[in-house]
Amino acid sequence: MGWSDFFAGQIEADDAGLVPMRIATVHRARMSAISVDGPVRLVLPPHTNTGEYAVGDWVLVEPGSDLLHRRLERRTLLQRRVEGGTTPQLTAANVDTLFIVTSCNADFNVARLERYLALANQASTHPVILLTKADKAEDAEAYASQVASLQRGLECVTLDGRSAEAAATLARWCGAGQTVALIGSSGVGKSTLLNTLAGPDQDAPQLTGGIRESDAKGRHTTTSRSLHRIAGGGWVIDTPGMRTLHVSDAAEGIDQLFAEITELAPNCRFRDCTHEHEPGCAVQAAIQAGDLDPDRLDRWRKLQDENRAKTPVLRGPKGNKRR
Numbered sequence: 001m002g003w004s005d006f007f008a009g010q011i012e013a014d015d016a017g018l019v020p021m022r023i024a025t026v027h028r029a030r031m032s033a034i035s036v037d038g039p040v041r042l043v044l045p046p047h048t049n050t051g052e053y054a055v056g057d058w059v060l061v062e063p064g065s066d067l068l069h070r071r072l073e074r075r076t077l078l079q080r081r082v083e084g085g086t087t088p089q090l091t092a093a094n095v096d097t098l099f100i101v102t103s104c105n106a107d108f109n110v111a112r113l114e115r116y117l118a119l120a121n122q123a124s125t126h127p128v129i130l131l132t133k134a135d136k137a138e139d140a141e142a143y144a145s146q147v148a149s150l151q152r153g154l155e156c157v158t159l160d161g162r163s164a165e166a167a168a169t170l171a172r173w174c175g176a177g178q179t180v181a182l183i184g185s186s187g188v189g190k191s192t193l194l195n196t197l198a199g200p201d202q203d204a205p206q207l208t209g210g211i212r213e214s215d216a217k218g219r220h221t222t223t224s225r226s227l228h229r230i231a232g233g234g235w236v237i238d239t240p241g242m243r244t245l246h247v248s249d250a251a252e253g254i255d256q257l258f259a260e261i262t263e264l265a266p267n268c269r270f271r272d273c274t275h276e277h278e279p280g281c282a283v284q285a286a287i288q289a290g291d292l293d294p295d296r297l298d299r300w301r302k303l304q305d306e307n308r309a310k311t312p313v314l315r316g317p318k319g320n321k322r323r
């Protein structure tokens with residue numbers, strides 16, 4: 001189930017008799033978990049804020065009563081801030097690999113992929129780009145080569161999400177104890193991949209996924225996420241389609257994504273160089289030399305600006321000052 005020494009090391013003497021379980025669904029007022037014996041509807045202590053839990057979290061539970069005791073520290077955490085939100089929304093915890101799904105057609109957009117990559121980096125998960133609908137594309141490899149230039153060492157596969165070969169191709173990231181999550185816009189084939197990964201033995205996993213609820217503006221949103229077992233392997237977390245993906249709280253993730261720019265910056269004459277018009281700018285020099293794509297610098301700038309604008313700067317005794 002993804003249990004490891006990292007989690008085992010957090011068990012203390014006081015926890016004797018409690019059982020580790022993994023959160024499978026999070027709703028406003030209830031949560032379910034998966035234990036070695038199967039699914040469990042958790043009994044929540046009064047005043048539990050389910051917003052502090054994410055699918056994939058490890059928790060300690062009292063056997064018999066199914067009373068939730070406490071959550072264990074996470075290895076990775078995917079989160080995002082919704083428009084106007086004061087605290088980030090937790091999307092998935094303890095994900096080893098994030099499958100960023102896009103299709104070989106009009107959905108393909110490098111700027112959007114870069115956003116997802118910044119998010120994956122920030123969460124400390126390993127991103128892999130899945131290019132679906134390769135069976136319908138004239139030149140799927142052309143998409144793959146565009147992906148290759150987005151981040152150093154970035155892995156990418158092209159596939160037909162409906163085929164059994166897709167499960168075989170993805171198996172190397174889906175072994176026993178591994179947790180993957182799927183992210184991508186509507187219609188790119190996430191549910192299809194989920195079904196392919198879960199295999200024919202499970203009853204329609206997409207039906208167990210989301211509960212439709214209305215948010216404050218009356219829009220329908222899928223508020224729950226779910227954890228599904230992968231046929232013969234690990235676990236997959238289904239995240240709801242993201243209407244708009246804002247990048248926030250992701251400064252380090254962006255630096256990692258744009259490593260070639262991050263690494264040039266110390267060579268600029270001015271420490272606070274914006275790489276726009278300053279003399280002695282190493283980044284502009286790289287563009288002049290043809291070593292850096294000017295579009296890439298534009299996208300870096302837009303993402304930086306957005307991240308700064310969307311990340312609240314907290315000051316004062318309690319706030320961590322952040323960019």
Ligand SMILES: Nc1nc2c(ncn2[C@@H]2O[C@H](COP(=O)(O)OP(=O)(O)OP(=O)(O)O)[C@@H](O)[C@H]2O)c(=O)[nH]1
Pocket residue numbers: 132133134135136159160161162184185186187188189190191192193240241
């Ligand atoms: N030809 C082809 N069709 C695909 C592939 N993957 C998905 N589809 C089709 O594309 C359509 C959309 O797929 P879904 O799996 O529902 O997409 P989704 O990402 O889950 O969409 P949301 O639920 O809206 O987030 C379906 O008709 C699938 O059969 C693929 O690799 N090749």
Ligand SMILES: [Zn+2]
Pocket residue numbers: 265268269273274275276278280281282283284
């Ligand atoms: Zn510069």
